[in-house]
Amino acid sequence: MKKHLLLLFVLLFSITAKAQEFKTLTYFVNDSTKLELDLFIPKKQGKEKSPLLIHVHGGGFAVGTREWGHHIAKHAASQGYVAASISYTLYMKDKKFSCDGILSEKVKAFQIAANQLWQATLFFIKNSEKYNIDTSKIFISGSSAGAETVLHATYWNRDLMNIYPDKLPASFKYAGVISGAGAIMDLNLITKKSVIPMLLFHGSCDPTVPYGTAAHHYCPTNVSGWLMLFGSYSIYNHILDLDGNTKLVTYCNGGHEYSDELFSKDPQTVVDFMNNTLNSKKEQSHIIISTNKECKKPNGYSFCD
Known part of the structure; x- marks a missing residue:
């Protein structure tokens, strides 16, 4: 009997501890959509x-949950950051997102997710006093589809691409962005004026989101889902040309399975990057990590031979 009571106590304690780890909040509601986030608060917050x-989690804009981002959010909170993992509309659910998809639908998926990230940002700006947040120090991160979301949310013209009535302040700028296996549709969006500190990581033989410059899924130009993308390697070199602050981690010959690598297995690298950014430490570095794999990407480039 005592043994059973002890086991019950341990189970209840575990459930309670987990429940207290984060708060689930609604950050956006309209007539058709309700969006939530899981908020992790540092156990000790100073006066500052x-x-x-x-x-923003990955999943091809078709699957995934905000729980996928708990690992990086929890670690960031343990290092003094308020951290949130958000849900967003999975617009491509039951739609085709590969070569036989529709280009305009792909772009719309990017646009909806970016707008909802802007709404999550606006939620925290409006509630900055409540959650003790410095609104000049807001970072965004994402894996795969989430990475494409954060890249476009950072560099798109918000007035042009906005779909909701409430807008971020015109002067607002993110402090930095962390992209895991992401890509952007137009490198020209990143200029000397708009560039912000960026940590990028990517498998060099990713067959889904190009590491360099190529079509999404390496689709041929005569298909309905053709979309040119500029991946981490292209973004990194472009930022170097702008003399910006950037770090690229390349998983040599790795595929799309590395899209969550730093977030799930080495989150301190993410926190170190954010800390360095806040301390005005400029970085221009490229780290290449061997995966002991062979490149099977369609164009055969490994970028790390």
Whole structure:
């Protein structure tokens, strides 16, 4: 009997501890959509306001949950950051997102997710006092589809691409962005004026999201889902040309399975990057990590031979 009571106590304690780890909040509601986020608060917050990390999970805009971002959010909170992992509309659910998809639908998926990330950002700006957040120190991160979301949310013209009535302040700028296996549709969006500190990581033989410059899924130009993308390697070199602050981690010959690598297995690298950014430490570095794999990407480039 005592043994059973002890086991019950341990189970209840475990459930309670997990429940207290984060708060689930609604950050956006309209007539058709309700969106939530899981918020992780540092156990000890000083008098100074805390920086914020907002994370966007991957899943091809068709699957995935905000729980996928708990690992990086939890670690960031343990290092003094307020951190949130958000849900967003999975617009490509039951739609085709590969070569036989529709280009305009792909772009719309990017646009909806980016707008909802802007709404999550606006939620924290409006509630900055409540959650003790320094709104000049807001970072965004994402894996795969989430990475494409954060890249476009950072560099798109918000007035042009906005779909909701409430807008971020015109002067607002993210403090930095962390992209795992992401890509952007137009490198020209990143200029000397708009560039912000960026940590990028990517498998060099990713067959889904190009590491360099190529079509999404390496689709041929005569298909309905053709979309040119500029991946991490192209973004990194472009930022170097702008003399910006950037770091690239390349998983040599790795595929799309590395899209969550730093977030799940080495989150301190993400926190170190954010800390360095907040301390005005400029970085221009490229780290190549061997995966002991062979490149099977369609164009055969490994970028790390």
